[in-house]
Amino acid sequence: MRSNRLAIVGAGPSCTYVLDRLAATAKAADGPLSLDIHVFDRAGQFGAGQVHSPEQPVTSFLNRIVGQVAFAADESVVGAGPLLPKQDRPTLLDWCRARHEETGDPVFDLAAEDWPKRYVHGLALADQFRRYVRMLREVPGVEVHLHHGEVTDLEERADGTLTVIGADGERLLDADHVLMLTGHSSNDPARYPRQAEWTHFADRRRAVFVPSAYPLENAFEPGQAGPGSTVGCVGMGLTGIDVILHLSEGRGGVFEEQPDGTLAYRASGQEPDSIVMFSRAGLFTFARPYNAKEQNPEELEHRGVFLVEDAVHRLRRATDRTVTIGGIEQRQLDFRDHVFPVIVLEMAHLYYTTLLGADFGRHLEAAARPEYEAFLADAGRGAPSDTSVRRLLAPLEALVDQAVGTIDAVLAGTMGLAEAKERDWDAEGALRRVLLVVFGPERAADLAARLDDPAEFAAAVAAAESPWRHPKSVAAQRFSWERSIRPIDRGSFGTPEEYRAAMLDFLDLDHLWAAQDNLTNPAKAAADGVWRDLRDVLAAAVDFGGLHAASHRDFLDVFMRHHNRLCNGAALEVMEKIRALIRHGLVDVSAGPEAEVTTNQESGRFVVRGGITGAVLPVDILVDSRVHPFDAENDVLPLYPNLLGRGLVRKWSNPAVDGPDFAPGGLDLTEDFHPVRADGTVDRRLTLLGPPSEGVMFFQLGALRPNQNHHVMQDILRWMREFWGQYGTAVETDGARITTGV
Incomplete structure (x- = not known):
């Protein structure tokens, strides 16, 4: 019986995750297997890939804390099937602790909230890759072959297989299935x-x-x-x-x-x-804040109040812009006019809840909800974005006006606490929260002890300094989207020297705010909680033509820049080095x-x-010095242009009703990540995960996270279930055994 031949093109992090699932399911197979796995990597960096290479400069940091990186499925992953023994699936934190115990090297001496060097992540990936390969090779009937070489093309054969072609035109393998995990490239x-x-x-x-x-x-x-x-x-x-x-x-x-x-x-x-x-x-x-949510991500990561998937669906039902994509009718949104106003509302609500406390946040939600519900029902009545933002924020800001009038009066000593308590909301709780945010727990407790004497309290507040440079009034801390994305006032500089000074001042402030953490600093909480924690909601709005063509272009050109700046920045340690280099003059x-x-x-x-x-x-x-967006047609490497030329894949295009279509550069893929060919048929022998899906889907990148039922692993499971269904014998993939013919 001929072995089933799987070709994996690209041996970076995603390949390591795939081998975890293959090893676990192969070991659990009911009966003999006959499987040849061939892994191809252009750089020969098996497990890490070139981006996370252990040989890269030691100055580069991973853009995620060490406690948020995994290499294998865990108990949180829905439908994962059999899991490897716990000792065989350490997280990056576990791996670093073990390596530090072995070597004493301080580079591995990391706490969950620390930022690891990128090459350290690469070392761990390579180690886990080797572990999973050993496991697979121990399974009877499974062979794993590693090929250091570039794949430049795929060619169809009459027997239905795909020939993997190398850099010199050599036919390397006739594969039954090809899994493309090519990661980032660059464009010509x-x-x-x-x-x-x-x-x-x-x-x-x-x-x-x-x-x-x-x-x-x-x-x-x-x-x-x-x-x-x-x-x-x-x-x-x-x-x-x-x-x-x-x-x-x-x-x-x-x-x-x-x-x-x-x-x-x-x-x-x-x-x-x-x-x-x-x-x-x-x-x-902007500097990534200290991640206080890591103490208990399940409870502390933000859950949407207004920015939820149901809101996206209701906005869709209220619009009449309809196109047909992939044979399916899709009602399309305008991100700027429909989704963005809800994002600003969510940010403002989280900002003020962080500043004024949970009780005040509940009153804010109640105040904002009627106009919010009306907005979902009428999709903004065709109003421009700024009008809809004002509409949604008005009820919320009216209640904040009360907080300004009350709490600032107490802070200034012109109103006593007893009078403040006459409000419908918990004024004392809000005041104590403001003191905590502005001054920190010890100083806040000291100030609160003086509340019985308004004059003494006001004098103590006036004499106190905020460690994070917060203003000492609510009025001076109003939420502003414009200030969030343009923190350096355009009117504050006119010369190169003035801008340099303004930049250094902002970097100082941003550093202090990031050090305060993503649960206590209002600005960092709003940015991190909405643009990072609620990415799944953004995906629901954007994926598979969810936005009309012009809006999709606007989203990638404008709003993805905001996303990256607000929540995808570098670690505090890194930004402090950048600040030092500016001061130095380099x-x-x-x-x-x-x-x-x-x-x-x-x-x-x-x-x-x-x-x-x-x-x-x-x-x-x-x-x-920018990461190039995936562009199959213009990739500097030959693989994707060749696949386009053969018609095995085609670029995805968002069809426009009025105006030009928009083709972001990614491939036309099904929800199961199979390519739609030039003739419109779906090729189930070929699966592409990662950057090739950019355009048709939103934010498909990222390291695997532990204890999160992470989307990266769920994408891999979609492929794996189908792969075993076609070529396996009997394996457990989602809690139930599946048995198919070979």
Whole structure:
């Protein structure tokens, strides 16, 4: 009997998770198996993949705390089937603790709330990958083959199999099923006008253009980006931050703690003269807050009050914009006009609940709900977004006006606590919560002890300082969406020097707020609780053409930037290093918002020009320091363009009723992640998880989380059940045995 042949293309984190499920289910099989698993990885980084390579620069951090990373299914995963023994499925925290006990290396000495180095995650992934491979090879009838090489194409055979083709055209394997786990790639700069112009200029002049920062260890040629050169980074997100640390700490520079607790940078002399950072907004992603929710995620992670999936469904029913996608009629929303006003309402409610306490939050919900229900019923009556935002916030803000009038009067000593208690809501509870948020528990308790004497209490409040730079009144802490995303007032600067000073001041404030945590700081709680904890609701609004074409483009171009800045930033430790580098002068942020790249033909250098600050900053090396969106047609590697050319896959397009269709770049996939071919049929021999689904689905990336029934594992289970159903013998996948013919 011929073995069933599974080809897995890409051996990064998702492959490690897949091998966990294959190992667990294969070990539980009822009867003999006949399965050949072939894993192909272009970089040969089995388990980690290139992005999480153990060989990458040690300066890069994982963008998730160590307690929130797993490698295998656990008891929380619905329908997971058999689980491996607990000792064979450590979390990253477990793995680091064990490694620290073995080696004593402080890099592994991490608490659940700490941020690990990215290469540490890679070491753990590779270790778990090897463990799962050993387990699979111990199962009779199962073979696992690892191939260090690039897959460039797939070819259909007359017998129904898919031939896996290598970089030199060699036919590597005839596979019954191919699982694509290719992860991130980059796009050909020649296919994009702006990048093509930069490439052409660099080819003819002394300047250098780096079209993709990753892999960082190969981004710069030997001798490049050293003393005497200026590097410019297009993009101030996580990739740009990686570049900064690679060119500073990675070149031998040292961060030293100062008496006031801040960091100072001591240069090695191997750094470039300057690293110019710029973007459309002129802002880094905001510091991720200390994650106080990790104490008990099930109870502490935010559950939507207004931003819930039912609200999305009701808004859909109230709209009349309908298209047919994949043969199914879909009522489409406008994200800006329909969903965004509810997001702002949810943020405002969570912000004020954090500031004024749970009881006040319940009164806010009751006040806001009638207008909210009306909005869901009429979908905004065609009003523009800002009008709908004001409509939804008005009842809530009216109640906050009462809190301002009452609590601020008590804080100022012009109203006694007895009079304040006459309100319908718990004024004393709200006041005590404000004191806690503004001053911290010890100082708040000391101040509250003086409440019986209004004058003494007011004097003590006036003399106290907030450790987090909070204003000492509710009026000065009103929620503002605009301030949330544009925290540096455009009227506060006009020169490069003024913007640098404003940026440093904001980074100081942002650091303090992030240090306060995501349950106590109102701004961080609102951003983290809505844009991170409620991603599933955003997916319900966006996935499979949930937005009309123009709105979908607007969502990816505008709102995903807000999402990334508000809740997908770097760790506190990392942002403190960035602040130190700006103070030192190595990192230059003076371009400010609306900066543009021009070229100087005479000098042969790129020039960054500040749109508001007027800065003029020549650079020798320009780095596109952004993660490229998946674009099957324009990928720099040949695999996806070749699959498109063969018609095995096609790009997904959001059809427009009036105006052009929108094709984000991802593939047309079913809900089970099978590709829709050029002829409209579905190919169930091929499954694609991760970046290829970008566009048709929202936020399919991310490391596996423990104890969360995580969507990454659920996607893998969809594939696995079908795979065993087609090619397995008898395995338990969701609590019940399935038996099929081979």
